[in-house]
Amino acid sequence: MMRFEVSDWVQGKTVDGEFIHGYIETVDAQKGIARVRVVQSDNEEAVGRVIGVRESWLRSLPVNPLADKNNVESLIDIALATYDEAWFNELTDRLNGTKRKNSKNGDGIRLNGRPNNRHGLFEKK
Numbered sequence: 001m002m003r004f005e006v007s008d009w010v011q012g013k014t015v016d017g018e019f020i021h022g023y024i025e026t027v028d029a030q031k032g033i034a035r036v037r038v039v040q041s042d043n044e045e046a047v048g049r050v051i052g053v054r055e056s057w058l059r060s061l062p063v064n065p066l067a068d069k070n071n072v073e074s075l076i077d078i079a080l081a082t083y084d085e086a087w088f089n090e091l092t093d094r095l096n097g098t099k100r101k102n103s104k105n106g107d108g109i110r111l112n113g114r115p116n117n118r119h120g121l122f123e124k125k
Contacts, residue, residue: 004034004055012036012058014051018043021061025050034058039078048082066094 004010004024011021021040027033032055038046066072072095079088 004058004060009061009063010034010036010058011061012053014046014053014057016043018046020046020051020053032056037082039081069095 004027006024006026008024009022010024011019013019019042020036020038022036022038024034025037026035028035033052034055035050035052036058037050038048041047066075072091076088076091076095079085079091
């Protein structure tokens with residue numbers, strides 16, 4: 001049984017002895033292998049790649065709360081490094097204190113191709 005789940009943050013070493021830090025994208029419980037998206041490594045060529053690593057060579061990292069602005073900014077840097085546009089957009093929305101679907105004043109919503117003003121209304125002239 002795997003002790004890790006998809007999206008867990010981990011660090012460890014590869015079969016080649018490279019230090020890696022990243023998050024789990026998939027797990028193979030039968031083989032005891034996790035595929036880790038590398039966000040930091042002593043081998044710069046590994047950053048941004050997905051590498052298979054034995055479960056026994058990994059250790060869990062503590063989860064950083066998204067309420068801390070510095071943590072969100074660090075995660076934005078990781079989203080940029082891994083070219084994850086959806087995650088980048090989610091994190092920048094969080095950093096700006098907005099959620100498009102929960103927005104009170106309709107910021108970011110466009111009607112007929114025209115943007116709303118800061119109150120969520122169109123100005124009529």
